[in-house]
Amino acid sequence: MKTTTVTKRLAGLGGVKWGVYRKARELNQSGAGIVEMTIGEPDVAVSDALIDATIAALQAGRTGYSNGRGEAGLLDALAERYSATRGRDFRPGNFLCFPGTQTALFAVMAGVAEAGDEVLVGDPMYATYEGVVRASGAEMVAVPLRPEHGFRMQAADIAARITPRSRAILLTTPHNPTGAILTAEDIARIGQLAIAHDLWIISDEVYEELVFDDADFTSPLADPALADRVVAVSSISKSHAAPGFRSGWCAGPAAFCEALLPYSETMLFGNQPFIADMTELAIRRGSEAAPAMVERFESRAHLLADRLTTETALTVHRPAAGMFALVNVSATGLDGEAYAWDLLQAGVAVMPGSAFGDNLNDWVRVALTISDTEFATALDRIVDHAKKNTR
């Protein structure tokens, strides 16, 4: 069978990283009772209002072809929302709608980088990023995100890796898996580099609405000096607990969106009008689900940090947003991968940090999205296991 180079560039990405997750699923099929803290999905159902809006749109016949950019009502809603939250004027022409952040990111990457280019990506990173960069033909250059800087990407670490082939910096704020949020100063420094070296900034902001109480979110879209080089991607997957609806967008310079439109049309031949209607409502009303998720995830992150810090030698990086916390397991003498397999025997499944890049070998990622009861059980098991396995 002959396949193209893009299939080879993507071969081997993904599968191996999910070993613990898959094993836990398999064991639980036969009733093993493992608490799964591997993947994170919103822990509530989509609101009735959004389900009703979808059904009403379907019944109203909103099932025909749309256009490549998105439905007018949704584009207006996005323009209003981004104008209000970014403090700059956004118009419908600043957006393209896509089935989720992931597709938006895929298309945007194809619009800024190609073979011969380099894209700077923070390590650790969200699981699909390497594939997204490689699919474009470009090469990924990992920029270490360091615990001593709260895992926030530092301009100096980017600067040390910029070459004449650098084309874009991919930011994730708030970040998965670290839960870090870039400060306005971080963004200003990174922005100066982007201007000096004529780089694009792609900003994955899918966790924007899951920012914890004592933290502030700043988008690079808010800086007028960066307006012609920032493209943000996001969706209602996390904010409205609606990942299965696959409804997202990119927000960026009108000329960029215009240039990317044929790519989007070629790929999708338009969005789904009934999903667009539901998303318009979601954007206009804001999220009912997000504040309660924030409260739950934040309090579980605190609980995890408090218990592990007082009762074990494990350390926790406190997230400022999102659905995950990171635990440093070096006190056990195991790396994250070996620890995750060992902890599985004790009835808890977590993601080895190595699944997210080369810089989290001593860490594991814990999802905060399970029920309080399951969370308490998992904590007891993690504490017991740590007490028995600390050097």
Ligand SMILES: Cc1ncc(COP(=O)(O)O)c(C=O)c1O
């Ligand atoms: C950082 C990040 N970007 C993108 C996505 C995918 O989002 P969507 O469902 O909108 O495609 C996820 C999902 O977990 C994520 O964590």
